[in-house]
Amino acid sequence: xxxxxxxxxxxxxxxxxxxxxxxxxxxxxxxxxxxxxxxxxxxxxxxxxxxxxxxxxxxxxxxxxxxxxxxxxxxxxxxxxxxxxxxxxxxxxxxxxxxxxxxxxxxxxxxxxxxxxxxxxxxxxxxxxxxxxxxxxxxxxxxxxxxxxxxxxxxxxxxxxxxxxxxxxxxxxxxxxxxxxxxxxxxxxxxxxxxxxxxxxxxxxxxxxxxxxxxxxxxxxxxxxxxxxxxxxxxxxxxxxxxxxxxxxxxxxxxxxxxxxxxxxxxxxxxxxxxxxxxxxxxxxxxxxxxxxxxxxxxxxxxxxxxxxxxxxxxxxxxxxxxxx
Amino acid sequence: xxxxxxxxxxxxxxxxxxxxxxxxxxxxxxxxxxxxxxxxxxxxxxxxxxxxxxxxxxxxxxxxxxxxxxxxxxxxxxxxxxxxxxxxxxxxxxxxxxxxxxxxxxxxxxxxxxxxxxxxxxxxxxxxxxxxxxxxxxxxxxxxxxxxxxxxxxxxxxxxxxxxxxxxxxxxxxxxxxxxxxxxxxxxxxxxxxxxxxxxxxxxxxxxxxxxxxxxxxxxxxxxxxxxxxxxxxxxxxxxxxxxxxxxxxxxxxxxxxxxxxxxxxxxxxxxxxxxxxxxxxxxxxxxxxxxxxxxxxxxxxxxxxxxxxxxxxxxxxxxxxxxx
Numbered sequence: 001x002x003x004x005x006x007x008x009x010x011x012x013x014x015x016x017x018x019x020x021x022x023x024x025x026x027x028x029x030x031x032x033x034x035x036x037x038x039x040x041x042x043x044x045x046x047x048x049x050x051x052x053x054x055x056x057x058x059x060x061x062x063x064x065x066x067x068x069x070x071x072x073x074x075x076x077x078x079x080x081x082x083x084x085x086x087x088x089x090x091x092x093x094x095x096x097x098x099x100x101x102x103x104x105x106x107x108x109x110x111x112x113x114x115x116x117x118x119x120x121x122x123x124x125x126x127x128x129x130x131x132x133x134x135x136x137x138x139x140x141x142x143x144x145x146x147x148x149x150x151x152x153x154x155x156x157x158x159x160x161x162x163x164x165x166x167x168x169x170x171x172x173x174x175x176x177x178x179x180x181x182x183x184x185x186x187x188x189x190x191x192x193x194x195x196x197x198x199x200x201x202x203x204x205x206x207x208x209x210x211x212x213x214x215x216x217x218x219x220x221x222x223x224x225x226x227x228x229x230x231x232x233x234x235x236x237x238x239x240x241x242x243x244x245x246x247x248x249x250x251x252x253x254x255x256x257x258x259x260x261x262x263x264x265x266x267x268x269x270x271x272x273x274x275x276x277x278x279x280x281x282x283x284x285x286x287x288x289x290x291x292x293x294x295x296x297x298x299x300x301x302x303x304x305x306x307x308x309x310x311x312x313x314x315x316x317x318x319x320x321x322x323x324x325x
Numbered sequence: 326x327x328x329x330x331x332x333x334x335x336x337x338x339x340x341x342x343x344x345x346x347x348x349x350x351x352x353x354x355x356x357x358x359x360x361x362x363x364x365x366x367x368x369x370x371x372x373x374x375x376x377x378x379x380x381x382x383x384x385x386x387x388x389x390x391x392x393x394x395x396x397x398x399x400x401x402x403x404x405x406x407x408x409x410x411x412x413x414x415x416x417x418x419x420x421x422x423x424x425x426x427x428x429x430x431x432x433x434x435x436x437x438x439x440x441x442x443x444x445x446x447x448x449x450x451x452x453x454x455x456x457x458x459x460x461x462x463x464x465x466x467x468x469x470x471x472x473x474x475x476x477x478x479x480x481x482x483x484x485x486x487x488x489x490x491x492x493x494x495x496x497x498x499x500x501x502x503x504x505x506x507x508x509x510x511x512x513x514x515x516x517x518x519x520x521x522x523x524x525x526x527x528x529x530x531x532x533x534x535x536x537x538x539x540x541x542x543x544x545x546x547x548x549x550x551x552x553x554x555x556x557x558x559x560x561x562x563x564x565x566x567x568x569x570x571x572x573x574x575x576x577x578x579x580x581x582x583x584x585x586x587x588x589x590x591x592x593x594x595x596x597x598x599x600x601x602x603x604x605x606x607x608x609x610x611x612x613x614x615x616x617x618x619x620x621x622x623x624x625x626x627x628x629x630x631x632x633x634x635x636x637x638x639x640x641x642x643x644x645x646x647x648x649x650x
Binding site for chain 2: 079088089091135136137151153154156158159160161162163164165166167168170171172173174175183185252255256257259260261262263264290292293294295298
């Protein structure tokens with residue numbers, strides 16, 4: 001019988017840093033999130049200011065739980081490198097260049113810290129507690145401010161030789177197409193399938209189509225992915241067309257990903273998935289249509305089963321359990 | 326000290342089945358190919374006829390070496406499944422449907438047989454004896470009649486949940502573009518970057534451009550990738566343009582693959598690579614141009630160091646050493 005130590009290091013901190021918001025929690029060994037919250041990411045111009053603000057919200061929680069009961073801090077963040085502990089050249093964060101994020105957190109919190117790509121953290125969360133339980137080959141696609149991905153093959157996350165594998169949002173799916181607002185590369189998946197991409201598609205369609213739409217009640221610069229969602233839910237045809245267009249591009253991209261790693265399932269995760277079948281139906285149609293015969297009707301396409309915030313917090317906290325001290 | 330048995334099972338048969346030709350050899354434990362040859366693949370309408378013909382060429386070699394000295398047969402073939410031993414729905418072979426190839430070989434040869442994707446076999450060959458020695462994260466792209474790929478991450482070949490991972494030739498790189506002659510999918514890499522794709526590009530360019538070219542000395546249906554190569558070597562601008570166009574598409578596709586698995590190197594392999602810098606220069610330019618900053622100038626892009634036939638034969642034979650009896 002394995003002896004569990006119930007008094008020491010019962011908790012791990014999990015932090016999920018997105019381009020817009022950061023979600024955080026404290027997780028016990030059974031995977032229950034006992035404290036959680038969220039804060040802005042984008043309002044902090046520097047990583048230093050962000051780390052200070054994160055510590056300020058955690059300080060009372062750490063005091064309550066007792067620092068000696070916390071094993072460490074696990075962080076999922078865009079362009080975070082598991083090997084080096086740095087966040088490097090992230091197109092979706094204000095902090096440019098190479099930021100030694102794990103050591104900044106570790107110093108401020110007085111706790112060991114391990115980081116990985118936010119989508120990798122979500123994939124680990126899905127594998128441990130969500131839609132990918134028991135699977136060895138799957139891909140998680142996060143559809144939020146940006147488009148991220150965590151790829152698991154043979155039960156292992158793909159990190160690549162430098163720790164940066166799995167940037168599927170930056171693969172080109174429309175050569176010569178829409179220029180990415182941050183990377184400058186044309187026609188990448190993120191330029192279309194992210195919340196930002198949906199916003200741009202809707203503004204373009206309204207400007208060009210001449211069709212009547214509930215979206216016309218907004219000034220162009222006020223149209224965003226939330227407005228598209230609300231109008232589509234009210235049955236607006238142009239808003240639904242935005243999802244069909246987005247779903248086609250995402251479906252074609254997923255076909256490419258299946259040809260790469262032949263996963264058992266692809267799990268879609270994040271704000272954009274709220275549109276449900278409006279997006280899932282065209283995604284499934286265009287994925288299947290573009291697959292080689294050998295892959296057709298074999299890949300499960302599912303939404304995450306975890307509450308939106310939970311998968312990444314749980315996945316990030318799983319890093320902390322594994323920290324070598 | 327490890328005892329080597331020098332009298333028994335000193336050899337393995339390695340067979341590389343391509344869409345047009347099949348190359349084969351007998352390999353000793355040190356990786357020397359002691360007997361080798363080639364035969365047509367495409368002239369055999371059925372897998373049964375092909376297996377008979379393969380056995381006919383091997384029969385005298387097996388008699389010479391002694392069957393008791395041969396450990397088994399390792400085969401690399403398009404759409405071959407390592408898990409099931411079948412060749413399934415191959416677009417580039419005459420044998421359609423699901424062919425239980427390993428058991429057919431095993432029965433005919435009276436030797437155990439293991440099979441994998443021909444490009445996976447090439448990747449194993451490069452890892453053991455070629456340009457990928459010592460690497461744990463790399464991709465081999467085979468540019469022949471078709472476009473194949475073998476992907477290694479963390480030192481392991483990616484097989485996927487069903488054994489079919491690594492069909493990068495069938496990823497879409499020009500949505501709505503050229504229809505694949507066999508799969509019917511539009512705009513896949515293979516439709517452009519294979520020898521067949523180069524042939525089609527050259528015929529289109531000659532028909533549409535109106536520019537003078539050495540290629541005009543051929544009737545359109547006689548223009549093939551060999552003619553393009555020969556004219557380009559003589560300095561023909563249209564033939565060189567064919568390689569620039571092909572290289573751009575391949576480079577963009579490689580950028581996508583880097584974003585997936587972040588390899589240390591990509592190794593290009595097969596007949597199309599004979600064009601040397603005519604193809605490598607545009608490949609490198611367009612790969613780098615489309616990479617996220619974090620990947621730029623980090624991925625080595627190399628031609629195979631092995632003789633064209635050897636990598637796949639050696640890689641396939643490596644399967645035979647591992648056969649459990």
